[in-house]
Amino acid sequence: MAAQTLAEAAVSEGNYAVAFPYFGAERRGAPVLAFTRIDSKKIFSKTQVYAPDCVVVLDDSLLDTIDVVAGLKPKGMAIINSREKPEDIDLGKIIDTATVNATSIALEILKAPITNTAILGAFAKATGIIKIESLEESIKRKFGEKLGAKVGERNALAAWTAYERTITGKSRGVKKLEARKQWLPTHQEIPVGGCLIEGKTDAGLIGPGSFIENKVSGWATYRPLRDKAKCTMCLLCWFYCPEGTIVRISDRGDLMTNYDYCKGCGVCANECPVDAIKMVRARI
């Protein structure tokens, strides 16, 4: 919705723009991507954006696991929702960076950690590609239509507040994030019919059961804590967990939760008949 709003603001200033989400299997909780292209000329390119002029990051915990600026053009810019100053953010490259604490602005004004409108204000300030006034109009229209004029106005205020609080500077370039290796077989290496058996490549496991190397704990906002003293070993949590992250240990006499695979859904806590499981914040 933010990508769309930005595009509409750009169009209202007489530009051409397109906005679209990442084409792929989007699952709730997984990191997601959206793209906006803005130009003064007609836009014919229909592909995803691989070398952006500007990267906007809504969740700075992604910086630990993903090289968000990998495709960024040399003179590009990063805009990050963070409480840190640009100088304290390590992107592995020294680049123009703007930060704003969009989460606290959203909590203040929208009373919910929905940061996509606030961050647009930072975008307007840092890049100057669009005017904050056009953004305001576009937010009011877009959000107003769907959720009512009040919500539209509050979101516009969030953008304005972010606009005023944005800090620009340069990022640090110390850390080295290794891009996740990909299995890139030659055509001879691809088995007939795409039929894979269990295999190990430089990029890790492939084939049956290889998802076990996919750690999904980053999806979780909460995680379960089990009070062993209360637990009666009824095994309902073990049965219901959709991830299979609760496992039986000690000759089936005890349980353990492997947080690498816990998405924090809370089903185990909701179903425990003796309230032995509490959900706590996964990250602070």
Next chain:
Amino acid sequence: MITIKELSDDNLFTAGHTACPGCGVAMSIRNAIRVLGKDTVVYVPASCAVVFGTTFPYGAWKVPFFHTAFENTGACLSGMQAAFEKKGKKVTVVGFAGDGGTYDIGLQSMSGAAERNDDVLYICLDNEAYMNTGIQRSGGTPFGAWTTTTPVGNVVQGNRRFKKNLGDIVAAHEIPYYATLSIGQPLDFIRKVEKAKNMRGFRFLHMFTPCIPGWKMDPAKTVEVTKRAVQSGMWTLYEIENGDKRITYKPGKMKSVKDYLMMQGRFRHMSEEDIKKLQMWVCKKWNLHYKEKGAPDVCEILPPVEHHAVTEEHREMHGP
């Protein structure tokens, strides 16, 4: 009969898959395969389950797994079974198809396999819409539910048709076994999967599987919502074995359908009038399944007189 404690510890559908947190489909698949065991071969057509369980070159399945198109689960199962039989291998050939892939586009293929009584296990993961492609209405979508193709407008709100009676369609093929399952009834769930595994011929397990974004609900409530579905009669637990129908779980007292609707954003817009319509549909189903011979009809909200009167609503629902 296997109890929860006796279930296998093998994770034949491994962690690290990419279903949404709290996904009812993932929960049902994991427990079905726990009972079916390693001598199983799995087919999954286009659906959420194929995407979150296998993303080339990665996969969560540790049993042989096959995927082709959306509409041919029945035919694929038949072909796989024939090949294994020819090779003299004893395996359970099982397909996990969505409601879209079963009620609608895969119906002919399923019907063919059922009519030939091929020795396969067909599992329908019913999350009541085409979830993988972004929540479109299917023949399994209940009355009143919002989907992207049954939006909430000023004139019409949500789906206008009642959920297709798939159970009767499948049973009409006179197959050895049809059963409905819900993950919120673990022992009933395990028993039915075990029973289907040990029977021969065409077996059909119909699983009720909540979807978090599609039903607009709290991921922690997946199991709770299935329980309320059963308590209200929106989902009934029964099995048809060689033509004999048996209710396997009868809730004590009928709970109002509102109890169930309340938990899900997809029903939030429903008018009192629409809720009443849905309640009458549920009552009819409830009486069909649970009423003892000669006993009076029960209905949570409507007095019996009104219920028997032929109103406009009746005509709309049941024909003249």
